[in-house]
Structure formats: structure tokens, C-alpha cells
Amino acid sequence: MKMQVNPNKNGKVQHAVPCCLFRGGTSKGLYFLAEDLPQNADERDQVLLRLMGSPDPRQIDGLGGAHPLTSKVAIVSKSERDDADVDYLFVQVVVDKAQVSTAQNCGNILAGVGPFAIEKGLVPSSVSHTDVRIHMLNTGANATARVETPGGMVNYQGNAQIDGVPGSAAPIFLDFLNIAGSSCKKMFPTGNAQDVILDVPVTCIDNGMPVVLINAQSFGLTGAELPSELEANEALKANVEAIRLEAGKLMNLGDVSNKTVPKMSLISPALQGGLINTRTFIPHRVHDAIGVLGSVSVATACVLSGTVANELIQKSFDDSAMAIEVEHPTGQFTVEMEVSGSHDISQFYVKRAALLRTARLLMRGEAMLSCE
Known part of the structure; x- marks a missing residue:
């Protein structure tokens, strides 16, 4: 030093x-x-x-x-x-x-x-x-x-x-x-495309960042809420944190009460022409945008059949290169991806993920x- x-x-x-x-x-x-x-x-x-x-x-x-x-x-x-x-x-x-x-x-x-x-x-x-x-x-x-x-x-x-x-x-x-599985050892650490935690359907994924995806409608939200509105909603924050603590155990992260992962991403239909819209808790404040690797994890979840993200966007993907546009409160991220096996979690593989910063x-x- x-x-x-x-x-x-x-x-x-x-x-x-x-x-x-x-x-x-x-x-x-x-x-x-x-x-x-x-x-x-x-x-x-x-x-x-x-x-x-x-x-x-x-x-x-x-x-x-x-x-x-x-x-x-x-x-x-x-x-x-x-x-x-x-x-x-x-x-x-x-x-x-x-x-x-x-x-x-x-x-x-x-x-x-x-x-x-x-x-x-x-x-x-x-x-x-x-x-x-x-x-x-x-x-x-x-x-x-x-x-x-x-x-x-x-x-x-x-x-x-x-x-x-x-x-x-x-x-x-x-x-x-x-x-893939950078923190949780597996891209889908629970072994499932979708789980239910505290009666809420979720997708737990780690393709560079551990993220838990939840449809905003599960909390009676549209997904268009401002970060300040979400941060002022004490009941919402308590529910999100309760799910996060349970998800941490399922994602091989242990007790996450004093950890900054997993991130919690509320997803909803795109608002500005992208593929999916997000509001992300990081984990206790709401991101004004979305993290780079968080966006990669969200984009990845969009591609695999059976995830809460894929069910929301209702789109099938062939094995190919693609650009996934992930919206956030101040704009959107475009994640370039190349995948294979998008219809079967046991065969799903991300060949490439890249973006511009x-x-x-x-x-x-x-x-x-x-x-x-």
C-alpha cells in the first residue's frame, strides 16, 4: 500500500x-x-x-x-x-x-x-x-x-x-x-424455469448477476411506476424483501439479509417499443435504470420458455443471434445474445452476451x- x-x-x-x-x-x-x-x-x-x-x-x-x-x-x-x-x-x-x-x-x-x-x-x-x-x-x-x-x-x-x-x-x-452461474454456480440455480415463493411466481436466474424476476402484476402494479413511488411503498418493499430472503437460500447464496444480491426485478409489458420493461430493487433502493449484468440476466430469462419473463412477452425464440431490448425507468438496454436450446432448460446455453457502454x-x- x-x-x-x-x-x-x-x-x-x-x-x-x-x-x-x-x-x-x-x-x-x-x-x-x-x-x-x-x-x-x-x-x-x-x-x-x-x-x-x-x-x-x-x-x-x-x-x-x-x-x-x-x-x-x-x-x-x-x-x-x-x-x-x-x-x-x-x-x-x-x-x-x-x-x-x-x-x-x-x-x-x-x-x-x-x-x-x-x-x-x-x-x-x-x-x-x-x-x-x-x-x-x-x-x-x-x-x-x-x-x-x-x-x-x-x-x-x-x-x-x-x-x-x-x-x-x-x-x-x-x-x-x-x-453463467457466476455467483450461484448455475444459470438457473433452482433447476427450474419458474418457482413459487411465498405464493408468488418467480424466476431465479444468474447469467452474470443473481436476479429474481417477478411480474409486477403479482403486486397489483402496472410496472410504469416511478422509482420514487416504489420506494415509498412500504408494504411492497416488505413483500419484495421477504421473497428475496427466501430466494437467496434457493439460489445457493445462503442468508442474504446483509448481501446486495440477488437483485429483484419487477417486469411488465414494454412501454417504449422494447421487449420487456423493468423496475429493479438493488436490493433496497430502486435503480434509476438497470445494472449491466442485471440486464443480461433479464434478457436471458426472456429467451427460455417457461420463465415468468417468457410467459409475459409470449414469444418463442429460435437458436440464433438476437438483440433483446430491456426497458428501464430512464430508457433501455440492448443486449446482444446468441443462444441454443431455448425451449428446454436442460439444454439451454448462452453462447454470447454483449452490449454497449x-x-x-x-x-x-x-x-x-x-x-x-
Whole structure:
């Protein structure tokens, strides 16, 4: 761990921790080289809590943005694996609790890992674009990020637009590899396309992110409700959480009362021309969009016959490449997929899942860690 020491006027010191602030997809977080943080996980977590300003709903004494989507961390190092250039550990820093989680991946923060790795010299850049092979330590899955690098420099300006982010930026293409069952050991961890939990039909799936899909109508909802409306509905939140706790056991995740997975996605008919509409609990706040890997899991559930998603959209899929448009409160995700065996859960296989994201470097410098 490398830290510089800066005395304040009272003679005490603050430690300077090198980092960058990136917007990755529709999230924002601090990006660190692993060597700049403590190697001991407990010490590292305490440092991250203090740097983010948790626990505090406003995170007023730290760099967090007072929301789960802006209280995230990427820890990156050069990989020793033959199939990866860098290792990436995602850390979710809870806003109002002294708690962090490494139980999940984050595909939005992943979008900034390629640019960060190039900026820090972990990966040599090419003359037009650079493919960064990323090993996601949280689950052991891999992804490849294609980053524009004209003249050997990361390009952040471009015409790519993603819903939930104003303006445009350079495209970053993410191609996900071996993500099925990343946290739950199986894509459909219960062995079923559909289960019933507390009298509610659900689909439990993990194709990169553990997600429980529920038809919004099961709770008397249309699916068009705003995130703020859902968060204000205490009875709904209690019901969703009760199902989540039971689903965690069935999904091989154990007691999830203090975990950020599985995510809970309420699905409904598309509103804006997509294939399906979503409202996602992450797990206790409602996402203003939907997570990258969460959208991959939802899209995957749409394809397999017998899931609550497939029953909702009432569409059959042949074994082929396809684009699944997943709507969310601020727009939609297009997930490119190639599958086989979509009519039989025992033969169902996802050959490829990919999508477009953008990222932007917002700040690089040092975060100041106050002394206790």
C-alpha cells in the first residue's frame, strides 16, 4: 500500500491515496490500483468506508454520492492469468451502514476498467482501439472491453449515447465470457424455469448477476411506476424483501439479509417499443435504470420458455443471434445474445452476451484519508 502523508495545521496527518473518479455506464465510483490500498481485506474495507464517507446518508465527509449507484469502487491490478490482462475487484460501499460487499460484479463500473488500465499503463494501447481482457475477481468470470485509443491515447469523446447518461461519449463494447452461474454456480440455480415463493411466481436466474424476476402484476402494479413511488411503498418493499430472503437460500447464496444480491426485478409489458420493461430493487433502493449484468440476466430469462419473463412477452425464440431490448425507468438496454436450446432448460446455453457502454474520466489525483 502506497500512501503519502500530509500534516494538517493541528499536527495530525491525512494519508493521500492515489485514485481516479470515473463515470462507468450509469454508475460512478473511485478506481484504485490494488497496490495503493491495504492488502488485508478488513483494513481495505475500513479505508474505503472512510474515503466514501460511510456510514452517513449524505456521505458528507467523503467522496460518495449518497446513493448506491455513486458509492462504488473498482480495484484493478495486472493479472497473472493467461486469459486476462487485468484483474478487477468490484466493491459496493453501503451508504448508510458501515458495510461493504464484494458479493457481486458491476458491469457499469466495469466499463471504466479498460480506460483506467490503459491510463495507468497496465495495458499497452494500440493505435486505433485496444481490447482489454478483464478477469472479474468477484465471480471468476471474464469480459473483454474494446476501448478507442486513437494515437495510443484513451478517447472519451464520441457519439455513443446510453440511456440514463446525458450527452454522448466514445463507445466501449463489453463482451461477456463464461458468466453463467457466476455467483450461484448455475444459470438457473433452482433447476427450474419458474418457482413459487411465498405464493408468488418467480424466476431465479444468474447469467452474470443473481436476479429474481417477478411480474409486477403479482403486486397489483402496472410496472410504469416511478422509482420514487416504489420506494415509498412500504408494504411492497416488505413483500419484495421477504421473497428475496427466501430466494437467496434457493439460489445457493445462503442468508442474504446483509448481501446486495440477488437483485429483484419487477417486469411488465414494454412501454417504449422494447421487449420487456423493468423496475429493479438493488436490493433496497430502486435503480434509476438497470445494472449491466442485471440486464443480461433479464434478457436471458426472456429467451427460455417457461420463465415468468417468457410467459409475459409470449414469444418463442429460435437458436440464433438476437438483440433483446430491456426497458428501464430512464430508457433501455440492448443486449446482444446468441443462444441454443431455448425451449428446454436442460439444454439451454448462452453462447454470447454483449452490449454497449460508455465511460468518462472525471478526476485523477489523491483521495485524502483522515486519521482516526
